[in-house]
Amino acid sequence: xxxxxxxxxxxxxxxxxxxxxxxxxxxxxxxxxxxxxxxxxxxxxxxxxxxxxxxxxxxxxxxxxxxxxxxxxxxxxxxxxxxxxxxxxxxxxxxxxxxxxxxxxxxxxxxxxxxxxxxxxxxxxxxxxxxxxxxxxxxxxxxxxxxxxxxxxxxxxxxxxxxxxxxxxxxxxxxxxxxxxxxxxxxxxxxxxxxxxxxxxxxxxxxxxxxxxxxxxxxxxxxxxxx
Amino acid sequence: xxxxxxxxxxxxxxxxxxxxxxxxxxxxxxxxxxxxxxxxxxxxxxxxxxxxxxxxxxxxxxxxxxxxxxxxxxxxxxxxxxxxxxxxxxxxxxxxxxxxxxxxxxxxxxxxxxxxxxxxxxxxxxxxxxxxxxxxxxxxxxxxxxxxxxxxxxxxxxxxxxxxxxxxxxxxxxxxxxxxxxxxxxxxxxxxxxxxxxxxxxxxxxxxxxxxxxxxxxxxxxxxxxx
DNA sequence: GCGCGCAACAACGCATGCATTAAAGTATCC
DNA sequence: GGATACTTTAATGCATGCGTTGTTGCGCGC
Numbered sequence: 016x017x018x019x020x021x022x023x024x025x026x027x028x029x030x031x032x033x034x035x036x037x038x039x040x041x042x043x044x045x046x047x048x049x050x051x052x053x054x055x056x057x058x059x060x061x062x063x064x065x066x067x068x069x070x071x072x073x074x075x076x077x078x079x080x081x082x083x084x085x086x087x088x089x090x091x092x093x094x095x096x097x098x099x100x101x102x103x104x105x106x107x108x109x110x111x112x113x114x115x116x117x118x119x120x121x122x123x124x125x126x127x128x129x130x131x132x133x134x135x136x137x138x139x140x141x142x143x144x145x146x147x148x149x150x151x152x153x154x155x156x157x158x159x160x161x162x163x164x165x166x167x168x169x170x171x172x173x174x175x176x177x178x179x180x181x182x183x184x185x186x187x188x189x190x191x192x193x194x195x196x197x198x199x200x201x202x203x204x205x206x207x208x209x210x211x212x213x214x215x216x217x218x219x220x221x222x223x224x225x226x227x228x229x230x231x232x233x234x235x236x237x238x239x240x241x242x
Numbered sequence: 243x244x245x246x247x248x249x250x251x252x253x254x255x256x257x258x259x260x261x262x263x264x265x266x267x268x269x270x271x272x273x274x275x276x277x278x279x280x281x282x283x284x285x286x287x288x289x290x291x292x293x294x295x296x297x298x299x300x301x302x303x304x305x306x307x308x309x310x311x312x313x314x315x316x317x318x319x320x321x322x323x324x325x326x327x328x329x330x331x332x333x334x335x336x337x338x339x340x341x342x343x344x345x346x347x348x349x350x351x352x353x354x355x356x357x358x359x360x361x362x363x364x365x366x367x368x369x370x371x372x373x374x375x376x377x378x379x380x381x382x383x384x385x386x387x388x389x390x391x392x393x394x395x396x397x398x399x400x401x402x403x404x405x406x407x408x409x410x411x412x413x414x415x416x417x418x419x420x421x422x423x424x425x426x427x428x429x430x431x432x433x434x435x436x437x438x439x440x441x442x443x444x445x446x447x448x449x450x451x452x453x454x455x456x457x458x459x460x461x462x463x464x465x466x467x468x469x
Numbered sequence: 470g471c472g473c474g475c476a477a478c479a480a481c482g483c484a485t486g487c488a489t490t491a492a493a494g495t496a497t498c499c
Numbered sequence: 500g501g502a503t504a505c506t507t508t509a510a511t512g513c514a515t516g517c518g519t520t521g522t523t524g525c526g527c528g529c
Binding site: 254313 | 482485
Binding site for chain 4: 027028029062063064065066069084085086
């Protein structure tokens with residue numbers, strides 16, 4: 016069973032370890048709090064400890080895990096407060112991205128790509144496919160930040176979205192139907208198209224802040240129920 | 243000469259390598275564009291390649307260097323546009339931090355620590371000690387973001403401040419005397435003390451945006467002059 | 470019966486060696 | 500004379516081994 020998982024040609028073992036461990040965390044295969052030893056993961060991936068160790072260091076740097084010498088890598092449990100911190104950062108940076116898009120003005124192709132992402136969200140919701148909706152939603156946010164023209168901002172947002180990803184997925188079916196989200200996104204795109212920076216920023220800020228607070232409260236309820 | 247530089251007790255070799263290489267980059271001892279092989283750095287630090295390699299991976303993740311297999315680690319040259327991207331992120335996040343400080347209200351000790359940082363900037367400027375001024379300035383920004391109550395935001399800001407650090411230092415004596423900076427900081431602290439979030443955010447935003455644009459233009463002039 | 474100390478074990482952190490591979494230099498052919 | 504192919508060299512990426520260190524379990528003493 017030490018089959019190298021989907022061995023991409025030319026990919027280094029370290030990159031593969033990073034990608035694979037990250038995927039297992041984001042998918043929930045490695046649940047929050049899980050302790051994984053270097054040796055275990057090395058065997059599981061069919062590699063030696065060296066590339067696995069490198070991957071763990073990178074994941075720790077990105078905030079997904081915590082390294083506890085002699086105890087292994089621990090998948091970081093996220094508290095409601097952590098979620099608020101993450102969403103505060105996302106709110107500020109994405110709202111700024113929306114404003115920048117409206118200021119710069121986007122070309123027709125980029126605008127169309129944003130609108131098609133919203134359309135995908137609508138379609139997913141219409142058929143009650145929440146997983147597809149979440150994918151389309153993440154896609155929209157990614158395209159928006161990339162369209163801002165600031166690649167470093169987009170990278171930070173992507174990293175923070177990663178950290179929150181597990182919990183967004185875990186609460187996907189516990190939260191109200193996200194019809195309002197689709198409306199918000201549509202309004203943001205409209206504001207960008209209308210070259211109205213203040214409106215684009217305000218709508219997106221309210222959207223993210225609201226979503227963050229909702230998730231944080233949901234986590235608080237879950238933690239309470241779990242006790 | 244393979245003397246382990248300031249070997250802190252209990253610090254792992256990898257941590258030491260990371261800290262030392264980072265320090266050399268920030269201080270300019272390793273100039274932008276410099277190519278350093280794993281083996282060279284390992285000898286220079288009196289370590290083996292393994293911890294050095296780990297440090298290089300981390301530095302690459304943090305955006306300070308670029309890994310070019312067979313060519314070594316290259317200290318990232320920063321363009322004026324890179325500087326604008328960095329400062330845009332800093333502007334958004336620090337302005338948010340200032341707002342949050344004013345919203346939450348800071349205890350007397352934290353407010354005093356911010357004011358003492360401004361006082362240190364004043365004192366440094368009064369004796370024309372620009373290096374001390376830059377240290378005090380960095381200290382102020384660090385304390386402000388940490389006081390925001392959002393540790394993740396503070397960590398991102400610190401990371402981006404690192405990336406810009408080399409160029410701030412390089413242009414320290416080419417820019418106008420930063421008297422206005424001190425005034426801005428004083429005004430931000432006053433707004434926080436007065437619990438005026440909008441004013442705290444607006445002042446700090448203008449401060450960072452102005453500084454970023456000045457630095458970016460300075461870099462453009464330098465690049466032009468360097469050709 | 471409880472607490473403290475010691476010993477065995479296991480994971481880690483690092484060094485080292487090896488195979489791979491890309492780059493550079495050289496020689497040969499056109 | 501120039502270009503191409505081959506050889507050589509060297510840096511990398513990874514595996515492995517060893518010393519260190521922290522932990523856990525057991526035994527002994529109180």
